[in-house]
Amino acid sequence: MVLVNNLVRNGYQPVVFGWVAEQLAAWFPYVRVGRAAEHAGEFDTVIELRPTEQGPTLARSGKTLCLADLPAYHGPRHHMVDRIVDIASTVFELKDVTRSNGLTLPPGVVRRAAASRVVIHPTGSHPEKMWSRAKFLALARSLERLGLKPSFLVAPNEFDAWRDAVAQGHEVNALALGDVAKWIAESDWFIGNDSGLGHLASSIGVPTLTLFMRRGLARSWRPGWGPGEIVLPLNVVPSGKLKERLWKQLLTVRRVMSVFQTLRNSNSTVLSR
Template sequence: MQHANDSALNVAVTTSPALGDSLLLMTVARNLQLSGKTVTVFSQHMRALRDWFPGIDIQPALRDDDADALLRPFDTVIQLHANRPVPRLEQRHPDALVLEHLCRAPSTEPMAGRLAQFCRESLRLHHAEPGNGLAVPAGLIHRKHRLRVAIHPTASTPDKRWLAPRFVRLALELKAKGFEPHFIVTDEERADWEHVQQHGIGLPRLGTLDNVAAWLVESGWFIGNDSGIGHLASCLRVPTLSLFMRNGIARTWRPGWGAGKVLVGGAWLPTGRLKERCWKYALSVNQVLRAFQQLQREAA
């Protein structure tokens, strides 16, 4: 990006369908905009949260059949993955920046920090920070319900999901300690979790991502799998405990904004394959409770 300091630079940022990736790439969009660049974001999830990103032009996600025409006017196009959302982006735009190498970089920083470092070192935005510009709309009160624990028991793929019965036991243990556990699931997942209401565990019907964010920001705590909802909670500065299958994945993809802890299941297992298959069985409810207690002390 040889002309990164050109104040007239017109940049498109395209995000994948993943919520976490989208929130992370908003770090680049935010820092470019603060440096005086004209930035347009194409993103399904960020479009749903456009009221939470004031001053940033956020358009619907690109489709493959209209991507070339929509991206042609931009000087530079940035996306995180080589083929998501725009396949072969580097062949389709003369000044495309694909940041996938940052995901594999030998760094101790989470992705939010890596993207900010990329902005400073490669884009020469010397004051770049990990913040992505998310701002809570008026009328919502940060952590208004201090005892409410938002629990996200699902994830994009089954290998990332801790055991469902253990999530229920965790919620019951928290309830016995005076907390108010609630499970956050999509409308499509709801049927698999309605039984938790029999135990006095909340199951709010939130619907849109905008409603999820509004409910999350007023929650006291978040516990969940490696997922975009964990990144959203972290963006909202809700103390976050995230459950991961492997140390390397946790190091790269842990939420990187507010107070948070990660817990890796079966880190003692000898191979990566065993870790991925067995982590959810190796991680006990008591381990998660102890990590949550540590998070409480650190967040205090």
């Protein structure tokens, strides 16, 4: 969406495909969202992050431009947003370039409407990046002792696995992506694994705390728009593979709470000005 926003700023009228764009259409009102079956063979240029089955069906030539195949995608700038900005400037030769993805709050969505609510996203698309469930539940109890209101967010197909947490008194919500965005926007903070919802929260401007297994991943993938902190496990093992294997054990609830307090205090300073 950073590239899409920059194309729009420079006079292009891109069409965006995919379920994420469909469910967040209200948050990107300037973007035209399409359905692949209605646009077969229609485009001279089709841009993908990585190859998909759908992409070639949209192109007249049957070929697509994959960003991940471009040298600039693996260039010297570490953060992924900056790499996309470089591509917008150097590959597409756009003149008016920004890091913004253009997300805007729809009418009726009020930032921080639910004061003191802390959204916790305990899942993700890659199990190896997910902190332990028991520690997330312990984190929620620690937040409650501070007078805050932890609120778990999971995907609809994950809710059954979290029913026991509801029985224990925790708030767990399973929402469609558009409703997830509204829920996050109306909250004070967001805590989660390295995942897409952290980027969504950051785009909205909600302060984020993101749990990473390694610093290298955080350098490239930490939420990169609004205020935020990262938290890493204790650096007591020598190799990257060991860090990936042991990070869940080495990252404690106390360590996460300590970094959250730093985020909370810095955010309170900003809000009080």
